[in-house]
Amino acid sequence: MRFIRIAAVAMVAGLVLSACSGGDSPADETTTTSGAATSTSSSAATETETTAPSTELTITAPVGSSNTGFAETELSAPADTPFTILFKNDDTGIPHNVQIFEGTDTTVTPVFAPANNELINGVAEVVYEIPALPAGTYTFNCFAHPATMVGTLTVG
Numbered sequence: 001m002r003f004i005r006i007a008a009v010a011m012v013a014g015l016v017l018s019a020c021s022g023g024d025s026p027a028d029e030t031t032t033t034s035g036a037a038t039s040t041s042s043s044a045a046t047e048t049e050t051t052a053p054s055t056e057l058t059i060t061a062p063v064g065s066s067n068t069g070f071a072e073t074e075l076s077a078p079a080d081t082p083f084t085i086l087f088k089n090d091d092t093g094i095p096h097n098v099q100i101f102e103g104t105d106t107t108v109t110p111v112f113a114p115a116n117n118e119l120i121n122g123v124a125e126v127v128y129e130i131p132a133l134p135a136g137t138y139t140f141n142c143f144a145h146p147a148t149m150v151g152t153l154t155v156g
Contacts, residue, residue: 095119
């Protein structure tokens with residue numbers, strides 16, 4: 001009789017733990033070992049850990065680019081979402097950077113520019129973190145060579 005009560009209590013405890021575990025998702029697992037229940041949920045942690053921008057664009061200043069321009073002149077990025085630009089300066093000993101302007105007027109204040117318009121002496125790379133931009137057409141150029149090193153960024 002005592003065995004039946006223990007078995008019944010164990011079954012009820014199992015049902016209660018099963019009902020409290022939350023769902024049928026493989027990320028929500030309940031394991032019973034030696035009468036102790038352990039619950040792990042990895043889905044909630046994964047959702048909050050993703051904070052880095054998911055779009056990375058690349059802009060390259062190839063050798064001789066102060067006369068020929070960026071290797072990439074047409075780029076696109078998602079609207080209202082931060083993104084990064086991996087800027088590669090392959091032009092040995094020549095300083096370049098990337099700044100972004102709303103529309104085509106590059107005489108106004110840029111919507112993005114490195115701090116103090118810092119130039120990158122080639123051969124070097126830098127990652128620029130670009131804040132979320134509204135949909136539209138933007139112009140990017142090099143602060144040191146604004147007339148020849150220019151491109152269009154479409155955000156949409």
